[in-house]
Amino acid sequence: NAGVMQNPRHLVRRRGQEARLRCSPMKGHSHVYWYRQLPEEGLKFMVYLQKENIIDESGMPKERFSAEFPKEGPSILRIQQVVRGDSAAYFCASSPPSGENIQYFGAGTRLSVL
């Protein structure tokens, strides 16, 4: 049973470009979460999604950031017109639909904005 898969592991973008981060949850998991870890800091919640629905996006910046979890395919975190301050590690987690409160994390995508 594969774990949470994130790709790419490392992503380099120039200011103004778009960044797309992908997350495939564990098999059987229908809940996906995105977190951001700034250098030397803990993880901060961004968004919680279920298939085709955004449940809680209270941690998402109001502009340039969006997330989706389509019926088919991975969840995508999209950052438009990236700026240097977006440089961080972005982690995806998933949990099963049973209400079990354990979130299993992927290895993260490290975004560097030049």
Place this chain on the structure above:
Amino acid sequence: AQKVTQAQTEISVVEKEDVTLDCVYETRDTTYYLFWYKQPPSGELVFLIRRNSFDEQNEISGRYSWNFQKSTSSFNFTITASQVVDSAVYFCALISGGYQKVTFGTGTKLQVIP
């Protein structure tokens, strides 16, 4: 509002020493879950333990043990006979109030010196 405090930013110990990582949490909810995650130098997040608010029994898993005390809102983590492979950043985390987003502490960086 939920908050997790890990007052120890960095700890260094010599191999085979015991070490305790402190975690203090805040929540107004009576139902909540506490977690510990390990982040080794490779960057991924590894789930270690979950505790719910109704279960104050301490837990031991090999060299790891956890002490949950509601009276002091603490959930401390002890590694016995530390090893170099224990070197990592350890995060304490909280889910409460029926919400699914995890609130993380800022982490404690543990360095085990051979």
